[in-house]
Amino acid sequence: MPISLYNSLTRRTEAFAPLDPARVTMYLCGPTVYNYVHIGNARGPVVFDVLARLLRRHYPHVVYARNITDVDDKINAAALGQGVAIGTITERFTAAYREDMAALGIAPPDIEPHATAHISEIITMIEALIGNGHAYAAEGHVLFDVSAYADYGKLSGRDTEDMIAGARVEVAPYKKNPADFVLWKPSTPELPGWDSPWGRGRPGWHIECSAMSAAHLGETIDIHAGGVDLQFPHHENEIAQSTCAHGGKVFARWWMHNGMLTFGGAKMSKSVGNVLLVHELLKLHPPEALRLLLLRGHYRQPLDWSEGAIAQAISTLDGWYRVLRDLADVELPAGALPVPARLEAALCDDLNTPQALAELAVLADAARQAGTAETKAALLGGGALLGLLQQDAEAWFKRGGAQAIDAAHIDALLEERRNARAARDFKRADAIRDELAAMNIVIEDGAQGTRWSVLKS
RNA sequence: GGCCUGGUGGCAGAGUGGUCAUGCAGCGGCCUGCAAAGCCGCGUACGCCGGUUCGAUUCCGACCUAGGCCUCCA
Numbered sequence: 053m054p055i056s057l058y059n060s061l062t063r064r065t066e067a068f069a070p071l072d073p074a075r076v077t078m079y080l081c082g083p084t085v086y087n088y089v090h091i092g093n094a095r096g097p098v099v100f101d102v103l104a105r106l107l108r109r110h111y112p113h114v115v116y117a118r119n120i121t122d123v124d125d126k127i128n129a130a131a132l133g134q135g136v137a138i139g140t141i142t143e144r145f146t147a148a149y150r151e152d153m154a155a156l157g158i159a160p161p162d163i164e165p166h167a168t169a170h171i172s173e174i175i176t177m178i179e180a181l182i183g184n185g186h187a188y189a190a191e192g193h194v195l196f197d198v199s200a201y202a203d204y205g206k207l208s209g210r211d212t213e214d215m216i217a218g219a220r221v222e223v224a225p226y227k228k229n230p231a232d233f234v235l236w237k238p239s240t241p242e243l244p245g246w247d248s249p250w251g252r253g254r255p256g257w258h259i260e261c262s263a264m265s266a267a268h269l270g271e272t273i274d275i276h277a278g279g280v281d282l283q284f285p286h287h288e289n290e291i292a293q294s295t296c297a298h299g300g301k302v303f304a305r306w307w308m309h310n311g312m313l314t315f316g317g318a319k320m321s322k323s324v325g326n327v328l329l330v331h332e333l334l335k336l337h338p339p340e341a342l343r344l345l346l347l348r349g350h351y352r353q354p355l356d357w358s359e360g361a362i363a364q365a366i367s368t369l370d371g372w373y374r375v376l377r378d379l380a381d382v383e384l385p386a387g388a389l390p391v392p393a394r395l396e397a398a399l400c401d402d403l404n405t406p407q408a409l410a411e412l413a414v415l416a417d418a419a420r421q422a423g424t425a426e427t428k429a430a431l432l433g434g435g436a437l438l439g440l441l442q443q444d445a446e447a448w449f450k451r452g453g454a455q456a457i458d459a460a461h462i463d464a465l466l467e468e469r470r471n472a473r474a475a476r477d478f479k480r481a482d483a484i485r486d487e488l489a490a491m492n493i494v495i496e497d498g499a500q501g502t503r504w505s506v507l508k509s
Numbered sequence: 510g511g512c513c514u515g516g517u518g519g520c521a522g523a524g525u526g527g528u529c530a531u532g533c534a535g536c537g538g539c540c541u542g543c544a545a546a547g548c549c550g551c552g553u554a555c556g557c558c559g560g561u562u563c564g565a566u567u568c569c570g571a572c573c574u575a576g577g578c579c580u581c582c583a
Contacts, residue, residue: 421548496544
């Protein structure tokens with residue numbers, strides 16, 4: 053089944069064909085590790101995790117890189133503010149990031165390059181840019197010369213004239229052109245820095261992705277992904293640097309941009325302050341419901357966070373896990389789980405996860421009604437491609453058990469209720485049910501007895 | 510101001526030039542001691558105004574409106 057992906061560069065959906073089918077390359081701009089990430093930051097990683105899963109089904113070797121930016125002025129500010137070493141901050145939040153991503157069911161990338169481990173590659177790239185006239189040194193800085201790259205602005209659909217006219221930034225005096233951006237900047241003694249031909253300093257923001265992408269994936273990669281808010285200037289600058297440093301070679305063949313998560317009618321953003329940290333949300337809601345929520349909208353559209361949305365996601369998963377719990381004793385066929393064609397087709401159509409989820413719902417209905425090994429396997433196989441439904445169904449319904457739930461006590465109450473019902477003392481039986489409800493436990497009487505679930509996250 | 514996306518039933522959210530999205534919630538029925546779950550059924554959605562067409566939610570134009578980028582940002 054061919055994969056079609058929307059390419060931000062051409063503004064069209066195009067049939068995907070890797071440069072080398074034996075080695076498909078993909079790069080996602082990762083976090084700057086100075087704080088916990090918010091749920092909006094997790095959208096790209098979740099969406100492109102699904103893409104990676106899809107690509108791995110189609111190609112034998114996919115190399116997926118997601119970087120860690122561990123040198124940045126915000127990190128410096130955080131370290132200074134807390135009176136600790138920079139490394140203390142970056143190590144702590146790198147670990148936190150990995151934990152958050154894992155909790156959301158995101159498979160680790162194949163490569164997780166760190167900016168500080170690629171300083172020599174960065175310096176080499178900057179030297180190349182100076183050498184071929186695309187960059188210049190000025191007052192300890194090195195800047196990319198936008199006027200020396202004709203295609204600048206192609207990705208974001210703007211031309212240099214407009215940018216200069218609309219520039220709201222103070223233009224540094226050492227810039228030849230207001231749109232020129234920093235490749236290297238000088239560090240004062242208390243700031244992290246590395247020796248370079250231009251003095252002790254540190255890299256600008258954009259160059260690291262270009263250097264790491266080339267170092268691990270090659271000069272031309274298949275897919276470069278990130279949030280739409282990175283399209284300009286970050287990705288535009290990456291294209292300029294990489295293309296000019298590599299003698300005009302295409303940098304990334306597909307550019308993919310995920311839409312923003314909104315909250316309260318506006319983009320969730322640290323500067324606006326309307327953020328919900330993944331680290332905190334994981335304490336409040338089932339992680340899988342967070343993942344489902346992020347996949348419920350098409351990745352290029354904005355998606356709104358709300359309590360209602362998370363409640364819906366939980367209810368949906370309740371329904372699907374109910375099917376799997378009923379089929380707990382049904383043995384799966386031997387071998388790998390099948391991947392349902394219609395669900396895969398939805399994903400192959402520019403990662404249409406809402407359509408894929410609709411197909412998953414159809415598979416859940418089929419499994420509930422037929423109850424066969426095949427239909428169960430199809431449901432699980434479809435879920436696997438989306439990174440859903442992989443936990444034990446019983447665990448889903450009894451989640452959060454650690455805090456307040458005393459299973460033995462619940463079982464004792466259920467036994468008492470069973471006896472009351474046998475004696476047709478329904479008043480007592482209903483009182484016990486109410487007591488359980490007060491504990492946030494719902495019960496269902498079935499042919500094989502009574503079972504219970506936690507009502508809400 | 511420039512560039513770019515959207516506006517679909519109570520909510521979320523795909524999609525299509527002319528029969529069904531799907532999920533959540535709601536309503537009626539069956540089942541149940543009563544519930545829950547399940548099953549059956551129900552609700553004449555496509556921002557507004559023009560145009561093209563035998564026919565438009567779907568194509569074209571204007572308008573209204575929401576959001577994103579232009580500055581750190583996923």
